[in-house]
Amino acid sequence: MKIKRLFQKTLFGIIAVFGLIGLSTSILAVRTVNDHLSDEYISNSQNIAKTIADSSVDILLNRDLATLQSLIDQFLGIQGIKYIYITNESGEYMAHTFVPGIPEEILAGDPQNTETVNRSLPGIGDCVEVGSPILAGVAGTVHVGMDRGLINLKIQRAIGQQAWLIGVAFIIGVGAAIWFVNLAANPIGQVLAYAATLAGSTTQPVASGEEVLARKDEAGDLARLFQFFARPASERGDAAPDASPQDKAPS
Amino acid sequence: MVTRRALVGSGIAAGAATPWLGLRASPAAAGGTGVTDDEIVLGMSAAFSGPSRGLGIELYRGATAYFKEANGQGGVNGRRVALKIYDDGYQPDPCVKNTMTLMLEDQVFLLFGYVGTPTVTRVLPMLKKFQDRSMFLFFPFTGAQPQREPPYGAFAFNLRASYAQETGGLVDNFVNIGRRRIAVFYQADAYGRSGWAGVRAALRRHGETIAGEATYRRGSKFTSVMRRQVEILKKADPQAVICIGAYAACGAFARDAVDLGLRVPIANLSFVGSENMLKLLTEGRPPEESARYTDLLVNSQVVPSYEDTSIPVVTEYRELMARHDPVPPAELVTEDYTPFPHSFVSLEGFLDAKLMVEVLRRLGDNPSREGLEAAVFTVRDVDLGLGERVSFAPDRRQGLERVYYTVVEEGRFVLLDDWQSRFSLGV
Numbered sequence A: 001m002k003i004k005r006l007f008q009k010t011l012f013g014i015i016a017v018f019g020l021i022g023l024s025t026s027i028l029a030v031r032t033v034n035d036h037l038s039d040e041y042i043s044n045s046q047n048i049a050k051t052i053a054d055s056s057v058d059i060l061l062n063r064d065l066a067t068l069q070s071l072i073d074q075f076l077g078i079q080g081i082k083y084i085y086i087t088n089e090s091g092e093y094m095a096h097t098f099v100p101g102i103p104e105e106i107l108a109g110d111p112q113n114t115e116t117v118n119r120s121l122p123g124i125g126d127c128v129e130v131g132s133p134i135l136a137g138v139a140g141t142v143h144v145g146m147d148r149g150l151i152n153l154k155i156q157r158a159i160g161q162q163a164w165l166i167g168v169a170f171i172i173g174v175g176a177a178i179w180f181v182n183l184a185a186n187p188i189g190q191v192l193a194y195a196a197t198l199a200g201s202t203t204q205p206v207a208s209g210e211e212v213l214a215r216k217d218e219a220g221d222l223a224r225l226f227q228f229f230a231r232p233a234s235e236r237g238d239a240a241p242d243a244s245p246q247d248k249a250p251s
Numbered sequence B: 001m002v003t004r005r006a007l008v009g010s011g012i013a014a015g016a017a018t019p020w021l022g023l024r025a026s027p028a029a030a031g032g033t034g035v036t037d038d039e040i041v042l043g044m045s046a047a048f049s050g051p052s053r054g055l056g057i058e059l060y061r062g063a064t065a066y067f068k069e070a071n072g073q074g075g076v077n078g079r080r081v082a083l084k085i086y087d088d089g090y091q092p093d094p095c096v097k098n099t100m101t102l103m104l105e106d107q108v109f110l111l112f113g114y115v116g117t118p119t120v121t122r123v124l125p126m127l128k129k130f131q132d133r134s135m136f137l138f139f140p141f142t143g144a145q146p147q148r149e150p151p152y153g154a155f156a157f158n159l160r161a162s163y164a165q166e167t168g169g170l171v172d173n174f175v176n177i178g179r180r181r182i183a184v185f186y187q188a189d190a191y192g193r194s195g196w197a198g199v200r201a202a203l204r205r206h207g208e209t210i211a212g213e214a215t216y217r218r219g220s221k222f223t224s225v226m227r228r229q230v231e232i233l234k235k236a237d238p239q240a241v242i243c244i245g246a247y248a249a250c251g252a253f254a255r256d257a258v259d260l261g262l263r264v265p266i267a268n269l270s271f272v273g274s275e276n277m278l279k280l281l282t283e284g285r286p287p288e289e290s291a292r293y294t295d296l297l298v299n300s301q302v303v304p305s306y307e308d309t310s311i312p313v314v315t316e317y318r319e320l321m322a323r324h325d326p327v328p329p330a331e332l333v334t335e336d337y338t339p340f341p342h343s344f345v346s347l348e349g350f351l352d353a354k355l356m357v358e359v360l361r362r363l364g365d366n367p368s369r370e371g372l373e374a375a376v377f378t379v380r381d382v383d384l385g386l387g388e389r390v391s392f393a394p395d396r397r398q399g400l401e402r403v404y405y406t407v408v409e410e411g412r413f414v415l416l417d418d419w420q421s422r423f424s425l426g427v
Helices: A003-061 A065-075 A102-109 A148-196 A218-230 B004-017 B055-070 B093-105 B117-129 B163-176 B189-206 B225-233 B247-259 B274-282 B287-294 B312-322 B343-364 B369-377 B419-423
Strands: A082-088 A095-098 A117-123 A127-132 A140-147 B041-045 B079-089 B110-113 B182-187 B212-216 B240-243 B266-268 B297-301 B403-411 B412-415
Touching: A003 A065, A003 A082, A003 A127, A003 A140, A003 A148, A065 A095, A065 B117, A065 B189, A102 A117, A117 A218, A117 B343, A127 A148, A127 B240, A140 A148, A148 A218, B041 B055, B041 B093, B055 B079, B055 B225, B055 B312, B055 B343, B055 B419, B079 B093, B079 B343, B093 B110, B093 B117, B117 B189, B163 B182, B163 B240, B163 B297, B163 B403, B163 B419, B182 B189, B182 B225, B182 B247, B189 B240, B212 B225, B225 B247, B240 B247, B247 B266, B247 B274, B274 B287, B274 B297, B274 B343, B274 B412, B312 B343, B343 B369
Parallel strands: B041 B079, B041 B110, B182 B212, B182 B240, B240 B266, B266 B297
Antiparallel strands: A082 A095, A082 A140, A117 A127, A127 A140, B297 B403, B403 B412
């Protein structure tokens, strides 16, 4: 489908504006999804850490560490939890789920910190670590590392869905724009061909102009004007052919 | 040597020939109490598959040797002892499921011979939940603390010494010969943590802390590479390593430690399954190479050497193992396994069964779960033929206290009598 030169810039303009809107919408959506999922994820992680912290009080104070380990091992089965470790009030690691050992980065950190931290651990991957104090911190701290990859995967999925939707809308929009542009450009082409025939051009195909002369729109008016001016002056009479009624200026 | 095929085959034969065997126990006949006119049904969930299957199989073999003998002599007050057995592969979730089945569907009389800490620690809350049924766990194959302490200690009876006693003894002996920097290699679960806690507590008594630690995942095989664990521990420059694990992983660690130049004593707890570990480390190797992998091993045991026939119960055990040569039901043994004629684990199972029968006898002609606890508390200074007497009381729910230490000599585990000459720093 050949697009008339007159409308090419218009079409590209439409595509550019559409692309810009799509891109800005996607960026906004990605940021919103990222923030929303991250907040939700961190909130869930904090709830898990708090649950373990609440459950650990009695075990840490009254019972043995095997029970504590058994408790955190059960939580490790929850999707997204990469690791859990519990430190006592002295910062000693009382139970953890690391294999083959506690990563250096964690050993070097503050075991009583309960702030949310982003970690990239060898053999484990990118994690968001949240902490929760046990008995207001006097009995220790629970730390839960959540898989950042899982959040990224969800974000990628959301972006993918968004991109798919925008892509489909873009293709439909561009197709529609081309179709409409051509719809508008076709009569102009007919006028052009008719004008060229009247001018005796040999490069344009001969056009009878019947179709365009019969049109009731601006293209028809223009064709009739060309027809009028193509007649010898003696045959023109006094008045040019009427323009369409809607185009007449108010008197 | 009995191969798997032979083991499976003889299992079928034994099942057909001896209708008392566990899988034939009928819950309907038990009438909801696990006791009929001619049978007392005990429930067992243990590892019969996976890398730790040797533990469940050997424990079963030892226990069954005694139960068969007791049944052959008329049973307990006229009733045969039957075992209803399930495989949990040493995994907590299947163990919980098996226990639910044993308690609610099979309605066994009591639970007996469970294997492992991660499994047992998950079962204990169930016993508390169903305490109105007076369901007790007898003689689990674990030395962990949860079944020895409140709030679950009241639902279990232990025969063996605890991991705290085993690790405490190992630490004391190492420290006594000047090896104060002790590292721990342990299974990343409740069992490993239990042993880790024992080592930590024992070192504290000596004013020391754990020099270094590395973990492995439960279910690791002998083919697993433990290079990273060895490297982590080497950095700590330990003078001894205490392993809290099962035979496949601990064997892999010992192998890689030797290969990577970590030449320090490597201690293992009784749960490891010493014979299986030794087999993995020596099978297919020339004697000199085998010695290189095993000469620094020291394994703690909670039963005496099965080679020491001066101990009456060892003689009895060897005789009954030879007479009955028990094999687990074919349905449970789906992987290769060659049983050992004798092992520390099967000897422990044998002792468990012997004391179990004694407790059941004390229940009299009308055994009930409600009477079990009282019957156990009548066990005072009972001699199982071990030299160490067994007693139970409301504040004493563990029968034996003694820990034995063994080393490898000429391809077998023998008692270690001189730590200094074997493991002193100059050696």
